[in-house]
Each structure stands twice: as C-alpha cells, then as structure tokens.
Amino acid sequence: MADLDRLLKADISHAAAQAVKPPDFAPIEHRAAKRRRTHTMMMAAAAAVVIALVAAGSSLVIGRESASPPPASPGPPSPTFGSMPSGDGAKDQAIEPGTYRIPSSTWSAVDFTIAFPEDWTVQYGNIYHHEPHQDLTLEAAVVDEIFTDACRGDGVPKAVGPRVQDLITALRRQPGPATGRPVKTTLGGYPATRVDLRVPKGLDLEDCRGADDDVLGLQIWHSAPADNYFVLFPGAVASVYTFEVGNQRQVFVTQNRSPHSPEARAKLQAVLDSIRIDR
C-alpha cells in the first residue's frame, strides 16, 4: 500500500491546475448580468409596491399596529403583505411580524398566505424557523420522490405518485418513522391528512446514511425541484400535512423539537392556523 504521507501532497492540486485553462469569461459575466437584471427588476417591483402603499397611507404589513390614524377613505382596506426575505443560502434572516403572501414555486404547488409573530426566521427563502433554538420548523414542499428507507439503503429516492394517498402510503411504508394512523384534519381551509413521524426508539442514527454527511437524522424525502432534503431529527415530532388543491397536491411539513412543550406546540399551531391557500 502506498504511504499516505507520500500521497497527501500538493502535487495533486498542481496537476489539476495544469490540466485546465481559464474558459471564456464572457458567459460567466452574462450569467451574473442576467441575475443582476432579475434582482433589479424584483427590487423595482418591490419599490413600486412600497411607494403605492405609502401613497395609500397603508402600513406595509397587515395586522400590525400603526401609530398613525386609519385612513379616512371609505370601505374596507385591501389586504397588503410583507415582503418575505428571499434568503441567502443557509443564512437565516429575520421575519418581520406580519402576514406574507408566498407565491407558488419549486417549494410550493400553490400560492398561500401565512402570518408570523416575532422570533421567526427564514432560511433559503422558504424554510421557517422559530428562534432562538430553531425548535420549530415549518416549510411547504413539493414531494416527487421519497426514500423507501429513511435510514439505510442506497440514498436514491424513488418516485411517488401525484395523489395525496400516494404520499401517505409512501410515508407509512418507510420502515420506522410513521407513528400511527393518518389523522384527518384541515389546513388553510382545506380537508387535509396529517402523518406524524418520529425517529424510532433504539435506532442508532450513526448507522444511517446521513451520518456520512455529519447529519444525525432520517432522510425522509428529497424534494428535487427545491433541492431540499427533509431530515427528521432525533427527539422531534414531524407532521406532514397533505391535501389537494384543484388537481395539485400541496404539502406542508412541520418539525417540533420540543414536542412535550405545550407552549411550543401552541406557537407552531398558531402559524399553521394562519395559513390560507390562494387559488
């Protein structure tokens, strides 16, 4: 066997550097310019909304107390929404208390509105955490693929059908996490089915494939559209809410890492109860 010290040398990096030459810079410049244009357009649109709101004398966020007297215009005020921080990768950004309209995207099949009180942050623009300990998490998800085994196996997710029942069946077939029978409930004004998940007692997460990436948890699914794994952490209770809007399956998933705390449960439920689906 070759000596490790002899192999771990910088000549590998040098060989790699010598094997390439800088490509044309123009496509890189164009890629950045395109992103800047998109960003500028979004900023301009946001600025236009702010100007319109200021002109109308409204506060930016509905449900937020305002020091100024209400406008004298007749009729009910039209609802206005805060601007959700778009997120900068994994960095958490604070959410101003208020109501937000979240457009459909790779994360959500439908548009929805959601209200946050204080102490919530957003990551990747779409994963909402309760601070300071991130004990509560909520996100919408588009789930096209699910792992047949959340712990072991090849780590390659399998396609899941488009119906509500397809996802529920796939979740319940995963060995371990599903804790009981699906529960009929409502979310956003729609009849929904909830499946609760927990890491089974006695399961050593060090033996699961997530440990290879220093993640001690169960990989429930990988949402390919959003490039987002949903990982169930030890001691937490995750609830997957699934329902149909039109012909589309909408999924919300929560994770409560303080499941025995009535206060934590109430905080999470309050945010869940604020969700309204826009069609």
Next chain:
Amino acid sequence: MGLQPFQPLTGREGLSDTDMVRDVFEASYRRLVGQLYGVCGDLTEAEEVVAEAFARAVQHQRTFVHLDNPEAWLRTVAVNVSRTRFRWRRLAAARGGDEVRHPALDDDRLVLIAALRKLPAAQREAIALHYLADLPIHEVAAATGSPVGTVKARLSRGRAALAVLLADIYDSSEEARHG
C-alpha cells in the same frame, strides 16, 4: 500560463469593476480549480463550482473589488457551491451519471481521490484543502466556515478514515490479482 501569486487589486485605476474581476479570474482560476479538485473529486465539477464563484463575484463586484483577499472569498463561495452540488452528484452517480474527469495522475493518486470521495464532506474538505491544496489550517477554517479546532479534529479523523479506506482498496485489488 503560469500560476503567479495573487496580485492585490489596489492601484488599478482606470479599470472597471468587471475588468478587475476578470483580472482575478485570469490570475486565480487555475489555482482555485486545483484546490477545489480535491474537494470535488472531479475536475469538471471543480471547474463548474469555480466558474459559479466568479459569476457571484461579478454579480457582487462592487463589494468584491474592495476585498482584502478576493481569492479567499472565491474559495469560500466555491466550497459552499460544491456542498450543494455534491448531493446532486451522489444522486447522479447512483443513477449512472456522467463520468468523473481527472488530471494526469498516477494510479496511487487516483485511488487516493476515489477514497477521498468516500469520506464525509467535512473531512474531505479539510483534507483536500490542507494537504492537497497546501492551505494553512486557519485558511481551511475560513474557507469552510469552521473553527480551527474543528478543522484539526476533521483532519485527524479524516486521515484515519482515509488510511482504512485505502487499505481496503489495496486489499481488494490484491485479492483480485491472486484470485
């Protein structure tokens, strides 16, 4: 083109911000690809993550041109990009994705790169940036967003794991040779 040490951007009056990023690109592109090759284990992937880091530099060029060490900034961005993309590569590989591309290396070094790809991401990054890219530990810590002590622990664990992986690979090939 030789790999010249990075030149600071100060004293470059008359150049636009984009020109300055392009200068860094020409001076640092190959070195960064060399450093990221060990992290990615694939030359094409290393080129793509470095190109993406430069795209973000152009996107934020007004800030970028005032950085004290733009190459360190690019390295950090490239490592972050590689983390996101690594999950995709693993999925693609499991599905029979693209072939991995390597520079001209002898068999022992190719085996080392193959073993490195099997390490947990954090250990792989530390080993690749410290031993293969020859960066001091504090720069590895900066590039990976980790404390120095954590990097040292990852290097220690990573070396031990790498030794086991290499021994397994060589044992398997010996067995195959002797039937």
